[in-house]
Amino acid sequence: MADLLDVQGVGKTFGAPAEPVVAIRSVDLRVAQGEFVSIVGPSGCGKSTLLQIIAGLLPASTGDVHLEGRAVVAPPEGVVYLFQQYSRSLLPWLTVERNVSFGFSHLNGASAREVEERCIHHLDMVGLADFRKRYPWELSGGMQQRVAIARALAAQPRVLLLDEPFSSVDALTRLELHGLILELWGKTGLTILLVTHDVEEAVYLSDRIVLLTRRPAQVAEVFANALPRPRRPVESREDPRFLGLRHELLTRLLKPE
Amino acid sequence: MSAVPAAFRHRAAALAPGLAFIASWIAVLEVAARYGWMNRIFSPFPSAIAARLADVVASPEFPQALGATVGMLAVGYLLACTAGVLLGLGMGYHRPTYALLEPTLELLRPIPKPALLPPLILLLGLGAPMKIAIVFLGALFPVLINTIQGVRTVDPVLVDVARTFRQGTLKTVFRMILPASLPMILAGMRVSLGLGLILVTLSEMLTGSQGLGAQLVDAQRAFRVQDMYAWTVVLALLGLALALSFDALERRLIFWSSRR
Amino acid sequence: MQRPAANTIGHDRSAGPRWFLRRGRLGEWHSLSGVALVAALLVLWELSVRSGAVRSESWPAVTTILRAIGTGFSAEGWGTVFGSSLYRMAAGFLLAALAGIATGLVLGASTMLSRVAMPTLEIFRVLPSPAIVPPLIFILGVDDALKVTVIAIAAFFPILLNTIAGVRAADPVHLLVARTFRVPRRRILLGIQLPSALPYVFAGCRISLGLALIVTVVTEMIAGSEGVGYYIVSMQYALRPSDMYAAIILLSAIGYLLNRLFLALERRSLRWAHGLERQAAHG
Numbered sequence: 001m002a003d004l005l006d007v008q009g010v011g012k013t014f015g016a017p018a019e020p021v022v023a024i025r026s027v028d029l030r031v032a033q034g035e036f037v038s039i040v041g042p043s044g045c046g047k048s049t050l051l052q053i054i055a056g057l058l059p060a061s062t063g064d065v066h067l068e069g070r071a072v073v074a075p076p077e078g079v080v081y082l083f084q085q086y087s088r089s090l091l092p093w094l095t096v097e098r099n100v101s102f103g104f105s106h107l108n109g110a111s112a113r114e115v116e117e118r119c120i121h122h123l124d125m126v127g128l129a130d131f132r133k134r135y136p137w138e139l140s141g142g143m144q145q146r147v148a149i150a151r152a153l154a155a156q157p158r159v160l161l162l163d164e165p166f167s168s169v170d171a172l173t174r175l176e177l178h179g180l181i182l183e184l185w186g187k188t189g190l191t192i193l194l195v196t197h198d199v200e201e202a203v204y205l206s207d208r209i210v211l212l213t214r215r216p217a218q219v220a221e222v223f224a225n226a227l228p229r230p231r232r233p234v235e236s237r238e239d240p241r242f243l244g245l246r247h248e249l250l251t252r253l254l255k256p257e
Numbered sequence: 258m259s260a261v262p263a264a265f266r267h268r269a270a271a272l273a274p275g276l277a278f279i280a281s282w283i284a285v286l287e288v289a290a291r292y293g294w295m296n297r298i299f300s301p302f303p304s305a306i307a308a309r310l311a312d313v314v315a316s317p318e319f320p321q322a323l324g325a326t327v328g329m330l331a332v333g334y335l336l337a338c339t340a341g342v343l344l345g346l347g348m349g350y351h352r353p354t355y356a357l358l359e360p361t362l363e364l365l366r367p368i369p370k371p372a373l374l375p376p377l378i379l380l381l382g383l384g385a386p387m388k389i390a391i392v393f394l395g396a397l398f399p400v401l402i403n404t405i406q407g408v409r410t411v412d413p414v415l416v417d418v419a420r421t422f423r424q425g426t427l428k429t430v431f432r433m434i435l436p437a438s439l440p441m442i443l444a445g446m447r448v449s450l451g452l453g454l455i456l457v458t459l460s461e462m463l464t465g466s467q468g469l470g471a472q473l474v475d476a477q478r479a480f481r482v483q484d485m486y487a488w489t490v491v492l493a494l495l496g497l498a499l500a501l502s503f504d505a506l507e508r509r510l511i512f513w514s515s516r517r
Numbered sequence: 518m519q520r521p522a523a524n525t526i527g528h529d530r531s532a533g534p535r536w537f538l539r540r541g542r543l544g545e546w547h548s549l550s551g552v553a554l555v556a557a558l559l560v561l562w563e564l565s566v567r568s569g570a571v572r573s574e575s576w577p578a579v580t581t582i583l584r585a586i587g588t589g590f591s592a593e594g595w596g597t598v599f600g601s602s603l604y605r606m607a608a609g610f611l612l613a614a615l616a617g618i619a620t621g622l623v624l625g626a627s628t629m630l631s632r633v634a635m636p637t638l639e640i641f642r643v644l645p646s647p648a649i650v651p652p653l654i655f656i657l658g659v660d661d662a663l664k665v666t667v668i669a670i671a672a673f674f675p676i677l678l679n680t681i682a683g684v685r686a687a688d689p690v691h692l693l694v695a696r697t698f699r700v701p702r703r704r705i706l707l708g709i710q711l712p713s714a715l716p717y718v719f720a721g722c723r724i725s726l727g728l729a730l731i732v733t734v735v736t737e738m739i740a741g742s743e744g745v746g747y748y749i750v751s752m753q754y755a756l757r758p759s760d761m762y763a764a765i766i767l768l769s770a771i772g773y774l775l776n777r778l779f780l781a782l783e784r785r786s787l788r789w790a791h792g793l794e795r796q797a798a799h800g
Contacts, residue, residue: 055697056697057693057696057697075696075697075698075699077699079697080697080698081693081697083690083693083694085690088688088690088691089690089691089693089694091691091694091708091709091712092789092790093712093715093789102694102698102700102708103698104698106698106700106701106704135789137789155698271632272632272636274629274632274633275632275633275634275635275636275637276636277633278633278634278636278637279636279637279640282637299655299656300655300656301652353550356550356551357550357551357554358551358554359551360551360552360554360555361551361554361555361558364555367769367770367772367773367776368765368768368769368772369730369731369734369768369769369772370731371731371734371735371738371746372734372745372746372749372764372765372768372769373765374738375738375749375750375752375753375761376575376753376758376761376762376765378753379574379575379753379756379758379761380573380575380576451643451645454645455645455646455647455735458645458647458648459645459647459735459738459739462647462648462650462651462739463738463739463750470647470648473648473651474651476651477651477654477655482655485651485652485655486652488648489644489648489649489651489652492644492645492648493640493641493643493644493648496643496644496645497639497640497643499643500639500643
């Protein structure tokens with residue numbers, strides 16, 4: 001499998017030259033096509049910053065990011081970043097349907113009919129086709145996140161970058177959304193990079209887990225996840241391989257450095 | 258080593274494009290007038306205006322007119338601010354007072370203040386009392402309304418804190434509520450200042466007595482066109498001076514507020 | 518930017534876009550004492566004239582004024598007086614709105630352009646509107662063109678300033694969303710910055726509407742031959758105070774109605790802003 005994403009020596013420093021804040025010291029990361037990789041670390045360690053750099057939304061201070069061999073300096077084609085504050089990321093003056101089309105309707109070619117069909121199709125994938133004429137603020141938190149996911153998928157990206165997408169939903173909704181993400185990942189063959197502070201979520205969902213250190217962030221270790229697919233919500237979480245990896249990760253995270 | 262502080266240099270740099278733009282359209286007007294593309298007599302002719310401006314400022318009428326306008330404005334405005342703030346504090350803090358006065362004020366508020374000029378002229382004549390009255394009436398409402406609103410939006414927690422210290426009503430109001438409502442009060446006072454200038458100018462223009470407005474109309478009627486433009490410039494500069502002074506005052510008074 | 522003052526006592530409708538967060542209906546605060554005060558003042562006024570305590574040409578009784586209002590209600594009466602004024606006000610306001618929103622969008626979105634243009638605009642903003650009239654008379658004459666221009670110039674600024682503030686208040690997350698989807702600049706302006714600015718734009722338009730009415734009256738007072746402003750001044754010269762007061766009262770009523778109508782329009786058009794606020798409140 002070819003490398004899709006190549007992150008080399010990426011560092012990020014904020015603040016005035018007199019008092020710099022080093023958010024990320026140096027991170028190396030390679031993601032192959034179709035992989036599901038999680039980035040885990042203590043809160044405030046710079047995970048979101050790293051993801052935004054990969055998304056092209058922030059420039060790196062050092063190092064670079066390459067997507068399919070091409071350097072990423074601005075949001076590249078085929079990469080979509082999903083926000084942590086999903087309800088804020090939906091435009092409140094647009095219906096759900098229009099929100100979904102907002103991500104791709106400016107691309108040339110599609111007629112109004114095709115746009116509508118694409119919207120319905122992707123809303124159907126997340127189970128919200130019936131709500132397309134509603135407004136975002138009429139929906140619950142979990143539903144809003146699903147709209148955001150539908151919007152992201154409707155843009156037909158190659159890479160999906162998820163920034164703690166499930167941290168502000170309740171536990172049950174979170175489990176449903178896990179199932180949804182895995183299902184969509186299976187159907188579309190996307191490459192997914194997930195940032196989360198929830199170790200169990202990382203273990204349940206991903207192929208590999210990248211553990212970052214406390215700020216200034218570096219890669220502490222990369223864990224391969226041997227948990228077999230397809231993953232099941234209850235059984236997989238009781239699997240010894242799940243528990244083992246979880247144990248290792250939690251121990252590393254809780255260890256004083 | 259530069260004697261000019263960095264903050265000043267930064268602000269000057271921010272102003273530069275705007276000032277350059279102003280200079281450029283003044284230049285365009287000048288050229289247009291000189292080459293006859295615009296009527297030289299009736300259109301603004303910058304070099305002529307500048308010359309007339311110098312004469313106007315040097316003339317004896319100038320300090321008189323300026324003093325009259327600023328004087329009437331100041332008296333009416335300060336009275337309105339005082340009355341507005343005091344009344345507003347009372348109404349904002351004390352529900353029964355609000356309930357009592359609100360309908361009356363709500364009826365008076367929609368009256369366009371310039372429309373009150375002719376009645377005031379009939380009642381008070383053409384002189385200072387009329388001008389002070391119209392400025393007062395115009396400047397009162399924005400200050401009053403904003404004060405009430407400012408008081409209303411003070412964090413109730415702060416008020417309760419004051420109460421637990423047994424501050425007493427007057428102290429609570431002046432030491433705590435007034436400073437907390439200051440940003441909104443100042444916003445209202447800013448609007449009132451602009452309104453006051455409009456009203457005093459209008460009253461001078463309609464009565465033709467003293468003041469910058471009167472001089473402006475005088476020049477217009479006598480077809481001293483470039484003089485008229487010069488007085489317009491004076492009024493614009495006065496407006497600018499008032500606005501900038503208010504900005505400076507606001508900055509010093511509410512340096513702590515994040516709402517700006 | 519200059520924060521517009523609230524223009525309704527008790528309910529902060531125009532202090533920026535968050536007005537919809539304020540609660541408070543007129544009915545909540547109306548109590549007997551307030552209405553009684555108004556009635557008492559009116560009675561006092563009437564009595565002051567009837568009893569002969571105030572004997573002045575310029576101080577007519579309330580009833581006299583009411584009669585003056587009533588008799589004017591024909592097409593040749595108040596219709597003529599107010600008709601042309603309202604027409605000019607509407608024309609000036611619409612011009613101001615178009616120019617103000619367009620300019621506001623552009624200047625709000627571009628720091629450079631706003632740096633260039635703002636000082637010039639500031640100069641015209643601080644110049645009191647009556648003072649604009651005499652110079653413009655020489656360029657535009659004394660007809661409608663002059664008046665509509667002055668009205669438009671005065672009404673332009675609240676809309677401009679509020680639109681700029683509205684554009685700048687666009688949620689940064691929305692802008693990031695646009696970036697990650699590589700939405701083109703024009704679409705960002707029209708699809709994100711303009712809708713975000715709408716609550717501000719509405720507030721600015723409402724203020725401008727009131728201002729347009731006032732400036733209409735002002736221009737008619739200075740350079741008029743018809744309209745409310747001219748009428749009021751004429752009644753002053755003719756020493757017909759009851760007609761003068763009658764016109765002022767009707768003018769205030771019209772201003773009040775326009776304001777309420779606009780508020781209703783605002784409420785309907787900004788349903789999504791209400792929804793957003795409701796969502797934020799219930800978190």
